[in-house]
Amino acid sequence: MELSRAALARLLGKDRSTLNRAKGIDPSSKTDELALLLIRLYRSLSVLVGNDRLQLRHWFHTANRHSGGVPAEQVQRTEGLVEIVQYLDAMRAPI
Structure with a gap:
């Protein structure tokens, strides 16, 4: 998706140095909950575009x-992250 480290840090509500030192994801943390949503977005979009990085x-x-x-x-x-994830989920849902 080519998100810069600065954009990723803003999205997760962390500064870049904290992001670089992160050891893993704690699903009970609000910040890490956002990280899981971002991973979900990537996985959903990747499936929809056939794992084509350029299309993604x-x-x-x-x-x-x-x-x-x-x-x-x-x-x-x-809110935007949640909306995009919901949109991609709907696109992947069977008809």
């Missing part, structure tokens, strides 16, 4: 009329 990056950094913005920008807010 394109989708993530291009305006999307269904989500109403650029996903890479939208996920910088917790």
Whole structure:
């Protein structure tokens, strides 16, 4: 998805140095709950684009009329991250 370390740190509510020292994910932590959502986003999107890195990056950094913005920008807010994950979940759901 090519998120910069600074963008990732902002998203998770940590500074870059703390992010670099992180040893793992604690699901009971609010910050790490966001990290799990980001992983879920990546996995869902990866499946939808057939593991094509270029398509994944394109989708993530291009305006999307269904989500109403650029996903890479939208996920910088917790609500936006949740909305994008829900959107991708709906796209993957069987009809």
